Amino acid sequence: VDARTRPVSLLGLVALIALAFMAASACSLTSPGGGADHLQVVHVTERDFGISAPRLVKAGEVRLVVHNDGPDEHELLIVREAQARPPIRSDGLTVDEETLQPDLVGILEPGGPGSTREIRLHLSPGRYELFCNMAGHFMGGMHTFMIAVP
Amino acid sequence: MRKGPAFTPFAARGRRTVAAILLTFALFSTASVTVSIWATSRSQHRATVVEVAARQRTLAERYVKEVLLLREGVQADPAYTAGILARSADALLNGGLAPPVYGDDDEIMLSRATGGHIRDQLEQERRLVTDLTATGAALLAHRPVAAVPMTAHEHVTVANPIVRLAVLAALTSNVSLNAARTIAGQTDGNISNLIIYQVVLGAIGLFMSLLFALALIAAIRRQMAHFRSIVTSSTDLVLVLGEGGCRYVSQSVTGMVGRAEGDLLADGLAQFIHPEDRSVLEVTGADRRTDKVVFRMVNRYGEWRCLEAHVTDLRSDRRIRGVVLNARDTTDRVRLEEELTHQAYHDGLTGLANRALFRDRLDQALARSARSGEVLALLLVDLDGFKQVNDSLGHDAGDELLRQVAERFAETVRPSDTVARFGGDEFGLLLDGAGESRARAVARRLLERLSEPMRVAGRELALGGSIGIVAHVGGAGDSDELIRNADVAMYAAKEGGRGRSEVFRDGMAREFGELLGLEHELRMGLQRSEFRVHYQPEVDLRSGQIVGAEALVRWQSPTLGTVPAERFIPIAEATGLIAPLGEFVLREACAQTAAWQRAGLLPESFVTWVNMSGRQLSSGGMGALVRQALEAAGLPAGALGLEVTETAIVQGGAAGDRARSELERLHASGVRIAIDDFGTGFSSLGQLRDFPVDLIKVEGSFVHGVERDDKDAAITANVIRLAHDLGLLAVAEGVESESQLAAMRELGCDLAQGSLFGPPMPAERIAGLLAERRDSADPRAA
Numbered sequence: 044v045d046a047r048t049r050p051v052s053l054l055g056l057v058a059l060i061a062l063a064f065m066a067a068s069a070c071s072l073t074s075p076g077g078g079a080d081h082l083q084v085v086h087v088t089e090r091d092f093g094i095s096a097p098r099l100v101k102a103g104e105v106r107l108v109v110h111n112d113g114p115d116e117h118e119l120l121i122v123r124e125a126q127a128r129p130p131i132r133s134d135g136l137t138v139d140e141e142t143l144q145p146d147l148v149g150i151l152e153p154g155g156p157g158s159t160r161e162i163r164l165h166l167s168p169g170r171y172e173l174f175c176n177m178a179g180h181f182m183g184g185m186h187t188f189m190i191a192v193p
Numbered sequence: 194m195r196k197g198p199a200f201t202p203f204a205a206r207g208r209r210t211v212a213a214i215l216l217t218f219a220l221f222s223t224a225s226v227t228v229s230i231w232a233t234s235r236s237q238h239r240a241t242v243v244e245v246a247a248r249q250r251t252l253a254e255r256y257v258k259e260v261l262l263l264r265e266g267v268q269a270d271p272a273y274t275a276g277i278l279a280r281s282a283d284a285l286l287n288g289g290l291a292p293p294v295y296g297d298d299d300e301i302m303l304s305r306a307t308g309g310h311i312r313d314q315l316e317q318e319r320r321l322v323t324d325l326t327a328t329g330a331a332l333l334a335h336r337p338v339a340a341v342p343m344t345a346h347e348h349v350t351v352a353n354p355i356v357r358l359a360v361l362a363a364l365t366s367n368v369s370l371n372a373a374r375t376i377a378g379q380t381d382g383n384i385s386n387l388i389i390y391q392v393v394l395g396a397i398g399l400f401m402s403l404l405f406a407l408a409l410i411a412a413i414r415r416q417m418a419h420f421r422s423i424v425t426s427s428t429d430l431v432l433v434l435g436e437g438g439c440r441y442v443s444q445s446v447t448g449m450v451g452r453a454e455g456d457l458l459a460d461g462l463a464q465f466i467h468p469e470d471r472s473v474l475e476v477t478g479a480d481r482r483t484d485k486v487v488f489r490m491v492n493r494y495g496e497w498r499c500l501e502a503h504v505t506d507l508r509s510d511r512r513i514r515g516v517v518l519n520a521r522d523t524t525d526r527v528r529l530e531e532e533l534t535h536q537a538y539h540d541g542l543t544g545l546a547n548r549a550l551f552r553d554r555l556d557q558a559l560a561r562s563a564r565s566g567e568v569l570a571l572l573l574v575d576l577d578g579f580k581q582v583n584d585s586l587g588h589d590a591g592d593e594l595l596r597q598v599a600e601r602f603a604e605t606v607r608p609s610d611t612v613a614r615f616g617g618d619e620f621g622l623l624l625d626g627a628g629e630s631r632a633r634a635v636a637r638r639l640l641e642r643l644s645e646p647m648r649v650a651g652r653e654l655a656l657g658g659s660i661g662i663v664a665h666v667g668g669a670g671d672s673d674e675l676i677r678n679a680d681v682a683m684y685a686a687k688e689g690g691r692g693r694s695e696v697f698r699d700g701m702a703r704e705f706g707e708l709l710g711l712e713h714e715l716r717m718g719l720q721r722s723e724f725r726v727h728y729q730p731e732v733d734l735r736s737g738q739i740v741g742a743e744a745l746v747r748w749q750s751p752t753l754g755t756v757p758a759e760r761f762i763p764i765a766e767a768t769g770l771i772a773p774l775g776e777f778v779l780r781e782a783c784a785q786t787a788a789w790q791r792a793g794l795l796p797e798s799f800v801t802w803v804n805m806s807g808r809q810l811s812s813g814g815m816g817a818l819v820r821q822a823l824e825a826a827g828l829p830a831g832a833l834g835l836e837v838t839e840t841a842i843v844q845g846g847a848a849g850d851r852a853r854s855e856l857e858r859l860h861a862s863g864v865r866i867a868i869d870d871f872g873t874g875f876s877s878l879g880q881l882r883d884f885p886v887d888l889i890k891v892e893g894s895f896v897h898g899v900e901r902d903d904k905d906a907a908i909t910a911n912v913i914r915l916a917h918d919l920g921l922l923a924v925a926e927g928v929e930s931e932s933q934l935a936a937m938r939e940l941g942c943d944l945a946q947g948s949l950f951g952p953p954m955p956a957e958r959i960a961g962l963l964a965e966r967r968d969s970a971d972p973r974a975a
Contacts, residue, residue, distance in 0.1 A: 091345065091346070091364075091368075092318055092346060092364065105635060111315050113310070113314075113315055113317075114310075114313035114314050114316065114368075114372045115314060115364075115367065115368045115371055125609050128824040130383055135356060135359060136360060136363045155375070155863075156308075156310050156313055156314070157310065173925060177367050178363040178364070178367040179359075179361070179363025179364040179365060179366075179367055180364070180367065181361045182351055182356070182360040182363070183346065183361075183363075184346070184350055
C-alpha cells in the first residue's frame with residue numbers, strides 16, 4: 044500500500060510546492076514596483092583565471108548570478124567604466140579599488156570553488172568592468188566587461 | 194521456545210543493571226576519548242599542513258626575489274627554492290615528506306590531502322608552481338618567457354617577463370593562502386564536529402545510563418513494594434526485638450490487636466503483653482537459635498489475644514540485628530481447643546462434668562486417699578419418673594428438667610465436690626473427705642431437693658430418685674469397683690422402693706450383682722436385636738379352628754443362651770426396659786399379622802394378642818403407640834388384642850385412671866382387650882363390669898388342677914361362668930391334655946391355648962398351620 048501511495052503523495056507535494064511558487068510569482072508580478080518581468084538575470088562564470096559574462100545586457104535592474112568554477116577562490120567587483128582601464132596599485136598586481144570607489148556598482152566577496160553567489164544591481168546604460176581583484180588574478184586575466192544598453 | 198522464569202530474583206536483575214550502567218559509561222568514555230585523540234592528532238596534522246601551505250606563499254615570493262637577484266648578478270639559489278616549492282606542493286597534494294626550508298628545520302610528514310575542493314586547489318597550486326619555476330628558469334636562461342607552456346593558465350596576457358613572473362608568484366601565493374585557509378577551515382569544522390560528537394556521545398551515554406538507572410530504581414521500588422506488600426498484607430505479625438526493645442513491627446499489628454505501629458516500638462511492646470508472658474521479650478537475652486513462643490497480647494478492646502510466634506535469631510545479621518518474631522493470632526484455635534476439651538469432659542446439656550471427667554476426678558481422689566488415707570464418698574442418683582416426663586411432655590421439657598435437677602444438685606454439695614451427669618437421668622457425685630454419715634445426709638438433701646416441685650413446660654413437677662452410696666474409708670481403691678458398687682447400691686435402693694438411698698454393703702454385690710449383669714445383657718440384647726417374637730395358637734373349642742395367637746417374646750442371648758421370659762421380664766419391668774421391649778413386640782406382631790392377612794391366611798375375626806405390662810400402661814402414651822403400630826403395619830384395629838393383668842387395670846391413682854381411659858379409647862376403636870391370668874389377682878368385680886373387656890383368660894395353673902383339685906375346678910368353672918354372665922368369652926390357658934380339653938369343653942369354655950394345640954412357635958410355622966386349616970376347611974365350606 045505504502046509503495047503505491049508514497050509516489051502519489053510525493054507528486055502531490057511537488058504539485059503543491061509548484062502551485063505555491065506559481066502563486067508567489069503571480070503575487071510578485073502584480074505587486075506595484077515589483078517588476079519581476081523587468082528583472083534581468085545575468086549569468087557570470089569565474090574560473091582560474093578568467094571571467095565569462097554576456098557582452099550586452101539590458102540596462103535597469105539586473106540579477107547577477109555568479110558561479111565559481113575554481114579551482115581557486117574568486118571575488119567579483121563590478122565598476123562602471125569611467126576610464127578605459129582600471130588603475131593598478133603600486134605592487135603592479137592589483138587594481139586600486141579606492142580610486143574606483145565612486146564607480147563601484149557592486150562587489151561580491153570571495154567564494155569558494157563550486158559556489159554560486161548572487162547580487163542585484165541597477166545598471167544604467169554604459170560600460171561595466173567585471174574583475175577579480177585577488178592577488179595577481181586581475182593581471183592573470185580575470186577581467187571582462189559588459190555593456191548595458193537602454 | 195525458551196521460557197524465562199516467572200520471577201527473576203532482584204539481586205540478579207540489580208547486578209545486571211549496574212553492570213549495564215558501568216558498561217555504557219566505559220563504552221561511551223572510550224568512544225569519547227578515542228574521538229578526542231583522533232581529532233586532536235588530526236588537528237595537529239592539519240596545523241602542520243596549514244604551516245606548509247602557508248610557507249608556500251613565502252617561498253613563491255622568495256623565489257621571485259631570488260630570480261631577480263641572480264639575474265642582477267647577486268648570489269642566490271632560486272633553483273633550491275623552486276625545488277622546495279615543488280616538493281612541498283607535491284607533498285601537500287599526495288602526502289609524503291615536505292622538505293625543510295632552513296637547514297636546522299625538520300622534514301615534515303604530510304598525509305594525502307582529502308576533500309574535493311582542497312585537492313583542486315592544491316593541484317592548481319602545483320601547476321602554478323610548475324609554471325612559476327618554469328618561467329623563472331626561462332628568465333634566468335634568457336629564453337623567451339612567452340614560449341614557456343602554461344599548465345595552470347589558459348593564457349597570460351602579461352608581456353613583461355618580470356611582471357609575468359610576479360603575477361605567477363602572486364597567483365601561487367594566493368592559491369596557497371586559500372588552500373591553507375581551506376585546510377584551517379576544515380580543522381575548525383573538525384573541532385566543531387568533535388564537540389558535537391562529544392556532546393552527542395555524552396548525551397546518549399547519559400541518557401542510556403539514566404534509563405538503566407531509572408530501570409534499576411523502578412526495579413528496586415517494585416522489589417521493595419513487593420516485599421512490603423508481602424509483609425503488610427500478611428496477617429502474621431512480624432516483630433524485631435533487639436537492643437532497646439522492639440525495633441520493628443509490621444502493619445498487621447493494626448488489624449491483629451488494633452494498635453498503631455508506633456505504640457509498640459522500643460519499650461511500648463511490653464505494656465501490651467500479658468504480665469505472665471513478658472518473658473517472651475527476653476528472647477533477645479538468651480542464646481537461642483530458632484524456637485516457638487506463645488504469648489498473649491491485649492487488643493484495644495481489652496481482650497487478650499493468643500499469639501504463637503516463630504522465633505528466628507538474626508542478631509548476627511547486620512541488616513536486622515535482632516530476633517525476629519513471626520507471630521500468628523491463634524486465639525480462635527486456642528478457644529476451640531479449650532471448648533473441645535470442655536466438651537470432652539462436660540455434659541453438653543447441664544454443663545456438669547461427664548463420666549470421663551468424673552472418672553478422672555475419682556482416680557485423683559483415690560490417689561490422694563491412698564497417700565493420705567483421706568475418706569471419700571461416691572453417690573449414684575437415678576431419677577424416678579423422668580421417662581414419663583420425657584414421653585408425655587417431650588424431650589425439651591425433659592432436658593429442662595435435667596438442667597434444673599443439675600442446678601439443684603450443684604447447689605446441694607460443696608464447690609470442691611464433683612457433680613456429674615452420666616447420661617440419661619443418671620447422676621454421679623463425688624464427695625471429697627466425706628464419710629458415710631455425711632454421704633447419707635447429702636443423699637437425703639438431694640432427695641428433698643428433688644421432691645420440691647420444679648416448673649417445667651408450664652407444670653409443677655416433683656421427682657423421686659434412687660441413690661446408691663459408696664463410702665471409701667481411705668487407702669488404695671479402684672474407681673471401677675467403686676462405681677460398680679455404687680451401682681449395686683442404687684439398684685438395691687430401687688428394689689427397696691422409690692425415693693430411697695442405700696449405702697453399699699458387701700452382701701449386696703452377691704444379691705444384686707447377677708441382676709445387674711442380666712440388666713446389662715438385656716440392654717445389649719435390645720441393641721443387638723437378640724429378641725424374637727413367637728406365637729402360640731388359640732383355638733375355638735366348638736369349631737376347632739385357630740382363631741387367634743398370643744405373641745410371646747423370646748430371648749436368645751449369645752452369652753446367656755435362651756433366657757426364660759419369667760427371668761428377664763421382671764428385670765425389664767424394674768429397669769424400664771419393658772417399654773422398648775414391649776414396643777418391639779407390638780410392632781412386630783402387628784407387622785406379622787398384617788403379612789398373614791395379606792397372604793390370605795387369616796380366618797375372619799382372627800386376633801393376635803400382645804401382652805401389655807402394668808408399667809407400660811401406667812407410663813402413658815400407650816394408646817398413641819398402639820395406633821401408630823397399627824397404622825404402620827396397615828392392620829385393622831380388630832385384628833389386634835391387648836392382654837392386660839388384673840392388677841394393671843385396677844391400680845389406683847392418676848396413672849391407673851390414665852391407663853383405663855386409654856384402654857377404653859382403644860377398645861372403642863376396635864382393639865380387643867383380654868384380662869390375663871384372671872383369678873390370680875384380687876379384682877374388684879365392679880371394676881370389671883365397667884371395664885371394656887372382650888375376653889377373660891383363665892390362668893393355666895387352674896386349668897392344670899381341674900382334674901385333681903376340686904377348688905381349682907370350682908374356680909375355673911366360676912370364672913367361665915362369670916365371663917359368660919358378663920357377656921365375655923373365656924379362654925383356657927395351658928391346656929396340655931385331652932382330658933383337660935374335655936373338662937374345658939364340659940365347663941363351656943369358649944377358647945383354649947396350650948401345648949395340646951401347639952407351643953409358642955415362629956411365625957412361619959403358624960403360617961403353615963393356618964394354611965393347612967384353611968385348605969382342609971375349604972372343601973367343607975364349599
